[in-house]
Amino acid sequence: MQFVDEVTVTVQAGKGGNGCLSFRREKYVPRGGPDGGDGGDGGSIILRADKDLNTLADFRYQRKFRAETGEDGRGRNCSGRRGEDRILNVPVGTTIVDCDTDEVLGDLTEAGQTLTVAQGGFHGLGNTRYKSSVNRAPRQTSSGTPGEQRQLRLELKVLADVGLVGLPNAGKSTLIRAMSAARPRVADYPFTTLVPNLGVVSVAAHQSFVVADIPGLIEGAAEGAGLGIRFLRHLVRTRLLLHLVDPMPWDDADPVDSVRVISRELERFSPTLAERERWLVINKIDGLPDSEEECERIRQALDWQGPVFMISALSGQGVEALAQAVMRWLEEQHEREAEDPEVAREEAARRERMDEEARAHIQSLRASRHDKDDDDDDDDDDHDVEVVYAP
Template identity: 70%
Template sequence: MKFVDEATIIVEAGKGGHGCLSFRREKYVPKGGPDGGDGGDGGSVYLEADSALNTLIDYRFQRKHKAQNGEPGAGRNCTGNKGEDLVLPVPVGTTVVDMDTHEVLGDLTKEGQRLKVAQGGFHGLGNTRFKSSVNRAPRQTSKGSEGETRNLRLELKVLADVGLLGMPNAGKSTFIRSVSAAKPKVADYPFTTLVPNLGVVSVQAHQSFVIADIPGLIEGAAEGAGLGIRFLKHLVRTRLLLHLVDVAPYDGSSPVEAVKAIAHELEKFSETLASRPRWLVLNKVDMVAEADHEAHCQAIVDELGWDGPVFRISALSGEGTKPLVQAVMRWIEEQAEQEAENPEVAEQEAARRRRMDEEARARIEADRQARRAAREADDDDDFDDDDYDVEVVYAPE
């Protein structure tokens, strides 16, 4: 199974059933009068959030979905059956966008949440409805209306409180393995994670948060280098960013330049996302001589001019990870309390998320157009940037 976080589909609601033209005809009952029944309403199309799903791959293979039509009315004042509604399951965290109007129809962020995306057609009226004192034998009926048809884009963004940023091999996957039950692939050779990984970090009883490991960025990602920037949209829902940096890179590169490169790519993707609270996490301190720990790490902080929170850890050995996750938990709880106590703070947060969504959508669309132009220039390029095995892990608390 592949990890697919975007899909385009066509949904069509059912047509309403037509009204019936009929007159009562029974032995010994002269002038029975009209008895044509109404048609049935067409079925509507709904999307429903389902926590058992974590990819939109099913909608890559079946793109058109139609609800049932309403049945026409019949004689003896029989009403046609209503068309059955069509309910399409999608992963929790799916945003629904109308491709024709670019309107965001809804955001399915809770299990069982349901969104109507296409209204079924309304029923037609039978001739019984047109009977009056001056029209005793009406021959008028009305037809059922057409159901709505919509072109939709489904965008899946993982639901996480904390997002991990960093260059490939900064130790993000090792960190998420260390603090949660998630088991993303790690190895003793350099490579980058290809899809987002999720893990639930349990700090203590009834205290936990979700952390997302986003595939590593490289310099030039906004121009399509490496895996590009499309996975950055999964950080839109996060409250806090942890920027992991390898303090002792195997290739001798500068940790300071690595931090600056990631920050630059983040700003090009979304200025609002780049302004999110971001903590610096200096990883792999066990690779530096113990006597030089403090001086080496402080030199990085000083050269960056970093004035935010700084943590020194070793994701492999677990050194320093407990104080970090405890600090993250306290910060998340404080933010939640502020939003609960002050509706204005909650609205500001919602507005920031909407703005990040808009910026991310615009940037990804521009990136998509650029890749499409590149493919047209090179017809032999059959690379599919969604062609990866799924590695998203939802770990229980």
């Protein structure tokens, strides 16, 4: 199934049913009085998080969704039937944004969690409702109100505790295969990973964490180079970043420069994300003749103050020690948040900031691309070649 992590949909809740104008008419009951019933409420549009979904591909071709309209009221004080709600299943980790106001309506982070995004219209009142001591035969009714209509942007961010970042061919997919049961594609050429992959790392009984492998970044990714930075949004929910480095890259580049490239792209995408806890993981040490000396050189050149790990994802050397260290760090973070509510609030505020920065950067990049396409459309085409720009 194709991985789709952002779609725009239009939702229309159902209109409320109209009230009925009716009077009781039976044999030997000449003045039976009003008996018009109320209409039914319109159905609402509800989003529900489904743990069995991992993409928004179902919304790629159907973009408009309507809920059922409430039935009109009838005589003999019969109320109309309420319109059925329209429930749309989305993956866990979906953020719902109102396109018109850019307001974040909600964030579905747990399986089964629901959010009403368009409220159904209220039912109209029948003439029975207007009966009083001074108005014995009312002819007033009210119509049902329209349901809400909204244009929504659904943004999927995978739920993971740890995120892997690095240049293409740094060994991220090999590491996630070594740490978990996930089996992403692995090859000896760049950009093997085209979509995020998730893996569950079991350290011990009842001790596990989720790691996310995103496509590799290159210099200029924040401006759209390579696969761009659209997948970096999946890292805003992580608590820890593992920065993988290939000490022997295929292009003979200096690993120190490679680390600085990724750091700059993270800073351009989201300054808050760039300040996230990040560990340096030097991979493929089994091919280095003097691995200790080279790793120390990289650490000193970067003036790296955080933890540094030396592993070989292919042979498994150092992978278990890395997983154990990650598990201990995550448990310490959970304990701190449980003991101090202020720490939990700071973490929530930090994630909200990263969300806002990521959304703003992606929108500005799209706007600049749109302007560029408009400029290109104004150019004269001397060769009568029709150029079609992909959205």
